[in-house]
Amino acid sequence: MSGNADWLARSQAAVWHPCTQMRHHADAASPAHLPLIPIARGEGPWLYDFDGRRYLDGISSWWTNLFGHANPQINAALRDQLDSLEHAMLAGFTHRPVVELSERLSALTAGSLGHAFYASDGASATEIALKMSFHYWRNVGRPEKAEFLCLAGSYHGETVGALAVTDVAIFKDAYAPLVRHAAQVLPSPDFRLAEPGEPPADVARRAAAGLADWLEKNGERTAALIVEPLVQGAAGMAMYDPEYLRLARQLCDQYEVHLICDEIAVGFGRTGSFFAHEQAAIRPDLMCLSKGISGGYLPLSVVLSSDTIYAAFLDDSVARAFLHSHSYTGNPLACRAALATLDIFERNDVIAVNRPKAQKIAERLAPLAGHPQVRHLRQRGMIAAFDVATDDPYFSRRFYRAALDAGALLRPIGNTVYLMPPYVIDEAGIEHLAMAIERGLDAALAA
Secondary structure (H helix, E strand, C coil): CCCHHHHHHHHHHHCCCCCCCHHHHHCCCCCCCCCCCCEEEEEECEEEECCCCEEEECCHHHHCCCCCECCHHHHHHHHHHHCCCCCCCCCCCCCHHHHHHHHHHHHHCCCCEEEEEEECCHHHHHHHHHHHHHHHHHHCCCCCCCEEEEECCCCCCCCHHHHCCCCCHHHHHHHHHHCCCCEEECCCCCHHHCCCCCCHHHHHHHHHHHHHHHHHHHHHHEEEEEECCCEECCCCCEECCCHHHHHHHHHHHHCCCEEEEECCCCCCCCCCCCCHHHHHCCCCCEEEECHHHHCCCCCCEEEEEEHHHHHCCCCCCHHHCCCCCCCCCCCHHHHHHHHHHHHHHHHHCHHHHHHHHHHHHHHHHHHHHHCCCEEEEEEECCEEEEEECCCCCCHHHHHHHHHHHCCEECCCECCEEEECCCCCCCHHHHHHHHHHHHHHHHHHHHC
16 A cells, blocks of 8 residues: 555645645645645544554544544444445435434424425535525515625635625635625624623623614514524634523514524534534524534535425425425435434433533643633533634644644644544543644744
8 A cells, every 4th residue: 555655646636625725735845834644544533644643633524523433333324324225316206314314303403493405515504594594585475585694703614605604704705706795793792802801691692782783773684694503613613602592593583584503513512512502592493514414424414494484485386496406415325324423422322421521621721721822711512722822824834733743633723723523532532632732832832
């Protein structure tokens, strides 16, 4: 088998990698250098390269992996599914995995979201939810309700429709002429914006007051508010109090605006509850799911819809139907991986098992709060983060390279360092990640 160097050269010659300036992969002398690591295999929370080095996957391979790489239970489910049905189009057909998954996802919302619409990725789920909301209001005779609202710093994907409700300039600015306008409501509920001594719940209330003011003026033409519940990932793991969701739900009800919860990154236990919005004791009208839904195995996304929204599309007229499709919608293999993932949650009482792990992460990272350049050490469930006070534009690259040298995959968002490990991580793995963070921080700041 070829080693790292061979696969690295072949990849650079043939593959256009995502979310990357490709020159930074090739120019090892640049301070912006982003090493390209060829991965041969995975096992549990570890990734192994072709030269035998291993890296603890501290960010769950872009937040997707829940129960480790090459998980035996998910592997077995997929092998079994391969022998019966690999794919059939979902238009005019159905199959056991998609029916069972839809039923189980609805049950996890206590039946409040009764129908599941499938796609392959998070951005597609965002587009579906926005289109459903827009089309719903047209079907019920309220076509003036056609605008969307999102939080400052929001991220909901990088397709053209999803970019309308994404407020991260580096993803959006180049495509501005293509993007439909949406409003960003201020202030943000991000508790890093607290006034001295202000508790997170008060920051949330202050932000909700801004939402109330906006909806009072614009509610008549607003179709939906979309939020990342409790943690805004691409905004630098911006965390906020559940009080904001509770008040947002009330305001959306008052002004007849759909609440869309984008649980793509934060669902499936990441924040300490199965769905993040449950911590506010609310339910959305539409919910977007992806990433961890298949355990990190296969592309799959879902939009769960309330029965009220679903019913507005039922008519003899095809024009009133939801005419949206993807070739691999409801793929049986991906649905079977998702069912196996839900089985693991139920069989192993994962939410409860994660609590002491989250506490161990908190204890191990606590000393960082005393670091002179660390700000806002924070945690929500199995997501932990802190910001680093530095003007070095290459901090994140230096940290990433140093963490790799220490045997960990930790990819900061700007000056925000974060952990979102697979749930199979043990105490030794937590210690390994903490040591890698300390080494990465020292090396990056020394440079």
